[in-house]
Amino acid sequence: MADRTKERGPDSSRRAILKGGFALGGAALTGLAASRTAIAQTSDPKITELQDWNRYLGVGVDAAPYGMPSQFEKDVVRRNVPWLTADATSSVNFTPLHELDGIITPNGLCFERHHGGVAEIPPQDHRLMVHGMVDEPLVFIMEDMKRFPRENRVYFLECAANSGMEWRGAQLNGCQYTHGMVHCVMYTGTPLRNVLNAAGVKTAGKWLLAEGADASAMTRSIPMEKALDDCLVAWKMNGEALRPEQGYPLRLVVPGWEGNMWIKWLRRLEVGDAPWEQREETSKYTDLLANGVARKFTWAMDVKSVITNPSPQAPITHGKGRTVLTGLAWSGNGTISRVDVSLDGGRNWVEARIDGPSFDKAAHRFYYDFDWDGSELLLQSRAVDSEGFVQPTKNDLRAARGENSIYHNNGIQTWLLKSDGGLENVEVS
Numbered sequence: 001m002a003d004r005t006k007e008r009g010p011d012s013s014r015r016a017i018l019k020g021g022f023a024l025g026g027a028a029l030t031g032l033a034a035s036r037t038a039i040a041q042t043s044d045p046k047i048t049e050l051q052d053w054n055r056y057l058g059v060g061v062d063a064a065p066y067g068m069p070s071q072f073e074k075d076v077v078r079r080n081v082p083w084l085t086a087d088a089t090s091s092v093n094f095t096p097l098h099e100l101d102g103i104i105t106p107n108g109l110c111f112e113r114h115h116g117g118v119a120e121i122p123p124q125d126h127r128l129m130v131h132g133m134v135d136e137p138l139v140f141i142m143e144d145m146k147r148f149p150r151e152n153r154v155y156f157l158e159c160a161a162n163s164g165m166e167w168r169g170a171q172l173n174g175c176q177y178t179h180g181m182v183h184c185v186m187y188t189g190t191p192l193r194n195v196l197n198a199a200g201v202k203t204a205g206k207w208l209l210a211e212g213a214d215a216s217a218m219t220r221s222i223p224m225e226k227a228l229d230d231c232l233v234a235w236k237m238n239g240e241a242l243r244p245e246q247g248y249p250l251r252l253v254v255p256g257w258e259g260n261m262w263i264k265w266l267r268r269l270e271v272g273d274a275p276w277e278q279r280e281e282t283s284k285y286t287d288l289l290a291n292g293v294a295r296k297f298t299w300a301m302d303v304k305s306v307i308t309n310p311s312p313q314a315p316i317t318h319g320k321g322r323t324v325l326t327g328l329a330w331s332g333n334g335t336i337s338r339v340d341v342s343l344d345g346g347r348n349w350v351e352a353r354i355d356g357p358s359f360d361k362a363a364h365r366f367y368y369d370f371d372w373d374g375s376e377l378l379l380q381s382r383a384v385d386s387e388g389f390v391q392p393t394k395n396d397l398r399a400a401r402g403e404n405s406i407y408h409n410n411g412i413q414t415w416l417l418k419s420d421g422g423l424e425n426v427e428v429s
């Protein structure tokens with residue numbers, strides 16, 4: 001498909017719109033100018049009549065001491081899939097990726113994954129213990145944590161189960177459900193190594209157990225090398241205190257690695273010489289291969305991307321013509337060096353434009369601006385990371401790992417765009 005957007009930049013469109021009121025349907029009117037919504041009619045009451053918000057004073061400055069989104073954005077919310085889990089306390093809901101842009105997830109929209117509900121911890125009652133193979137066991141209060149040197153880092157967090165329902169074929173109709181177990185925020189905290197060094201890790205201490213203070217007491221083993229590398233103990237997200245759902249007052253940040261290791265409500269760090277083989281790293285978050293052996297310690301989340309718009313929850317409503325296709329890409333191995341987009345189910349690929357900051361192990365935003373001719377398309381995106389890893393097809397994944405897997409599905413997603421602008425989750429591998 002020819003990309004003709006360059007011939008019709010914003011300036012020429014604007015001229016066409018202004019003319020549009022007088023010369024509807026003129027030969028010069030193509031693309032945006034010809035679409036119904038963009039034509040300024042001189043008789044439009046939204047222009048000619050005084051509107052209430054223009055006539056009356058609005059509410060004053062303190063109407064919302066903690067501001068909320070516009071009332072017209074009330075459908076932009078996390079959503080769950082009730083049949084997925086038996087109970088909301090050990091469950092998950094999903095980030096509305098199709099409603100967002102840029103790379104940062106607003107705090108109130110970060111998906112939640114809890115195994116024992118949300119712990120409500122008064123910060124003055126929170127303790128972080130460091131013990132095990134250390135020179136001096138220590139217990140920190142929140143005030144102590146805030147006296148360590150701070151760093152600000154933007155990272156994605158992806159649950160290893162993200163897209164897990166899609167292993168055997170297309171199932172859930174919307175990127176919120178297929179890919180919404182991911183968020184990307186800026187954390188403020190101190191490097192985990194500062195906390196460990198304060199206690200003094202003994203030479204034989206090769207592993208770290210991190211434990212949460214919630215009812216599930218979530219525990220994971222982390223190799224010391226990673227713990228001393230780029231992990232953070234964080235208390236702020238996007239500039240404000242962690243939300244209760246995200247582990248207030250303290251959480252572990254394990255950049256690029258599966259979300260399960262990012263212990264929320266972090267209360268204990270134990271240094272040891274071997275992994276603890278906890279439930280969450282044996283029975284869960286492992287991948288049952290075709291030969292019956294479970295692959296464990298799949299820590300890094302591999303390169304992945306998804307088109308967020310258009311998508312089943314965000315159909316094209318403007319008809320044919322100028323169309324913005326956009327999506328997110330991320331990799332636990334580093335940055336995203338390239339995203340390609342296919343409109344024909346993977347036969348032909350064009351390079352998308354990455355826009356916005358490119359941070360290590362953070363989400364990247366991509367765009368592909370094209371002129372939709374109204375025909376049926378099979379939309380796909382394929383990301384490549386800074387280590388050279390290319391996002392696989394789902395067939396590639398199944399060939400390597402069999403049909404039993406749930407976790408760690410980073411396969412290419414396909415949306416069928418129908419000529420009425422609606423979309424459906426389909427699989428083309």
Ligand SMILES: Nc1nc2c(c(=O)[nH]1)N[C@H]1C(S)=C(S)[C@@H](COP(=O)(O)O)O[C@H]1N2
Pocket residue numbers: 110111112113114115116157158159160183211212213214216217218245246247258259260261262263264265
């Ligand atoms: N203490 C504790 N930490 C936890 C969990 C939990 O249930 N309890 N869930 C884990 C899982 S499986 C994931 S995917 C991430 C989800 O983080 P979020 O709720 O901030 O999105 O937290 C992890 N840390």
Ligand SMILES: [Mo]
Pocket residue numbers: 113158159160161259260
């Ligand atoms: Mo998870």
